[in-house]
Amino acid sequence: MAREIAEPGAGITLEELQLATRNHGMPLEALRYPITPVGLHYLLIHYDIPVVEPESWKLEIGGLVERPLELSLADIRARPAEELVVTMECAGNGRARLERRPISQPWLLEAVGTARWRGTPLRTLLEEAGLADEAVEILFTGLDRGVEGGIAQSFQRSLPREEALRDEVLLVYEMNGEPLPPQHGFPLRLVVPGWYGMTNVKWLARIEAVDRPFEGYQQSTAYRLRLEEDEEGRPLDRMLPRSLMIPPGQPEFLTRERNVPLEPCLLEGRAWSGTSPVAGVEVSADGGENWNEAELGQEADSAWAWRSWSYRWEPPAAGTYELCSRARDEAGNEQPLEPDWNLGGYVNNAVQRVRVVVS
Numbered sequence: 001m002a003r004e005i006a007e008p009g010a011g012i013t014l015e016e017l018q019l020a021t022r023n024h025g026m027p028l029e030a031l032r033y034p035i036t037p038v039g040l041h042y043l044l045i046h047y048d049i050p051v052v053e054p055e056s057w058k059l060e061i062g063g064l065v066e067r068p069l070e071l072s073l074a075d076i077r078a079r080p081a082e083e084l085v086v087t088m089e090c091a092g093n094g095r096a097r098l099e100r101r102p103i104s105q106p107w108l109l110e111a112v113g114t115a116r117w118r119g120t121p122l123r124t125l126l127e128e129a130g131l132a133d134e135a136v137e138i139l140f141t142g143l144d145r146g147v148e149g150g151i152a153q154s155f156q157r158s159l160p161r162e163e164a165l166r167d168e169v170l171l172v173y174e175m176n177g178e179p180l181p182p183q184h185g186f187p188l189r190l191v192v193p194g195w196y197g198m199t200n201v202k203w204l205a206r207i208e209a210v211d212r213p214f215e216g217y218q219q220s221t222a223y224r225l226r227l228e229e230d231e232e233g234r235p236l237d238r239m240l241p242r243s244l245m246i247p248p249g250q251p252e253f254l255t256r257e258r259n260v261p262l263e264p265c266l267l268e269g270r271a272w273s274g275t276s277p278v279a280g281v282e283v284s285a286d287g288g289e290n291w292n293e294a295e296l297g298q299e300a301d302s303a304w305a306w307r308s309w310s311y312r313w314e315p316p317a318a319g320t321y322e323l324c325s326r327a328r329d330e331a332g333n334e335q336p337l338e339p340d341w342n343l344g345g346y347v348n349n350a351v352q353r354v355r356v357v358v359s
């Protein structure tokens with residue numbers, strides 16, 4: 001089933017609005033919090049939120065392992081626990097800003113959040129099960145089912161063996177000190193720091209070691225960078241750098257244009273990258289012509305969490321400005337001024353633009 005692409009200038013459809021009301025973003029003023037309050041963290045749910053009875057729920061670990069496991073939630077909670085602050089972003093963040101918009105969840109910029117996740121390392125459980133040498137990937141299956149691209153399916157994603165065995169990959173049962181809420185994957189989800197959101201499979205039911213790359217829908221059709229339907233494309237993995245600013249001043253209700261008084265204005269925001277630490281953030285007050293270096297805040301809460309930044313902007317006169325911020329990481333990736341188009345509308349990390357009226 002081919003993907004639908006909106007004609008240039010075509011408005012958001014009711015179907016896109018239906019997705020957008022189910023899957024909310026993080027209001028950008030919530031960039032104030034280093035750890036996003038649970039209800040403000042973005043949400044992306046392909047099908048329905050499954051209802052899970054914690055007493056009868058079990059996690060199966062099977063496939064190419066010597067000792068298949070079946071674990072209750074209490075079994076998993078009794079394993080060694082670790083806590084990690086992780087910034088998570090949907091690979092489709094920025095999609096709605098593409099000209100020839102792929103029809104899907106119409107994110108603007110707010111498909112991000114940072115949580116303190118608590119769980120047990122996946123590696124320990126795979127070692128306990130006796131992961132076989134022939135296993136090249138680990139496949140994760142959620143309890144949620146639906147139809148997508150004309151195919152009935154469970155939500156499933158795989159990870160290459162070496163990624164799955166990274167120390168910081170967790171099977172998570174708590175978010176910000178509370179049991180995972182239903183919408184974020186109760187009772188158990190995967191968290192793979194640094195990777196785009198789709199990797200973090202929610203409502204886990206089964207983990208399976210497999211001897212060949214998984215080719216299910218969410219791996220080989222969705223979440224690949226391609227220009228044509230019949231292209232193989234490149235799979236998405238780690239988050240590209242992005243910086244977002246807390247919109248300054250006060251918004252106009254409908255346009256959300258910002259109103260700021262004519263006086264020095266402290267611009268603040270957060271920046272992240274999934275490949276390497278944030279190396280710097282720059283700010284422009286003229287739509288990206290001229291840039292000034294922002295100041296990075298104290299060290300992030302973990303190597304996988306966003307970093308705060310600030311910049312003291314002195315508007316020279318009353319008038320209208322376009323504020324921009326852009327991040328670069330230590331691997332040398334930098335946010336572009338304009339996005340590259342792709343069929344799925346993924347990884348649009350073009351710089352944020354905020355219209356401000358100074359008066």
Ligand SMILES: Nc1nc2c(c(=O)[nH]1)N[C@H]1C(S)=C(S)[C@@H](COP(=O)(O)O)O[C@H]1N2
Nearest residue numbers: 042043044045046090142155197198201202
């Ligand atoms: N089982 C399951 N896991 C899933 C999804 C899903 O629909 N079903 N959505 C994925 C996508 S696309 C994203 S961006 C993240 C969103 O996680 P959050 O809703 O906790 O922010 O979960 C991922 N894990």
Ligand SMILES: [Mo]
Nearest residue numbers: 090091197198
């Ligand atoms: Mo996503």
